[in-house]
Amino acid sequence: METIRVIIIDEQPLFREGIRATLQRMGNVEIVGESTDPMEILDLIKTSEAEVALIDAGLTTTDPLEIARLARQHAPRMAIIILTPSEDEERLFQSIKVGAAAYYTRNISPDELMEAVQKVSQGEYLIKDDVLARPQVASRVLKSFREMTVEEEEPEPKETYSPLSSREVEILDYIARGNSNKEIAKSLKISDQTVKNHITSILKKLSVSDRTAAVVHALQHGWIKIKMPDS
Incomplete structure (x- = not known):
């Protein structure tokens, strides 16, 4: 089973710890970086060779959509998962425009998150039918x-x-x-x-x-x- 390299970009320590613990249960995930500092994030994007980046849509230290855009620019093979506090059609629209592979509210279950990380790391596009059906x-x-x-x-x-x-x-x-x-x-x-x-x-x-x-x-x-x- 190939290792999936993941970056976590989330401001809430408790939620970040939950993501880390959940992904470590998969057995084939390596957390290669965690940050909310814009310069550190950009450096991680460029140098970590991560397959997946989990981005908190509620970031206050920087613009999460700009981070997603930069990730697509500097690491086009890196899949972006946007985690949002609540379903917001404008944020969904902008997330799709910048190339996010998946968009979930932060009440996503551990099993759903693990499945999403596995699938987007393999190139799948997970913007859900029930969301895009709007x-x-x-x-x-x-x-x-x-x-x-x-x-x-x-x-x-x-x-x-x-x-x-x-x-x-x-x-x-x-x-x-x-x-x-x-x-x-x-x-x-x-x-x-x-x-x-x-x-x-x-x-x-x-x-x-x-x-x-x-x-x-x-x-x-x-x-x-x-x-x-x-x-």
Whole structure:
């Protein structure tokens, strides 16, 4: 079992101790750093080679979303888990934009936390279906990423290989525009079951659990570019 290197960025000593004790139960986790000082955190991000960073969304010593952004910039393979005091749609939206792999309230159970750390360390994207199913959040996320793909005149190099077929990309485009399975089937003149089969394949290839996460994940990796809908 490969060791998972983890950074803990949390201001509350008792909660931090709980995280540490929980992750140590996994047997394959090494806590490689704990800090709330901005300069120390940046140094940990750059030098620790951690696979996972747990970030308290309630940090007062620095901006937690800026820390997440810097982590994605300096250690793009490091998975970010945001732990928030309460579910907040604006914070969720911003967390997704900066590339967080998971977003949980701080009442997450020890078993859920251990499972999340294990999965994100393997590249899975865990923004949950019940969260992204909120229409306002999903529409804002998708609109934001569509605008980013249109506005970036000189985008940074991204991963160009796509594991998706051209038909799967086409279906993701319809999903991003808010179409249901039935509407996609009608537009593409295929059966509802064929659409479901394609979506199942997409979710499996991208290791995500829902349609919106699939679109966001593909956009983040530069595999697809969604055109803005005609005004």
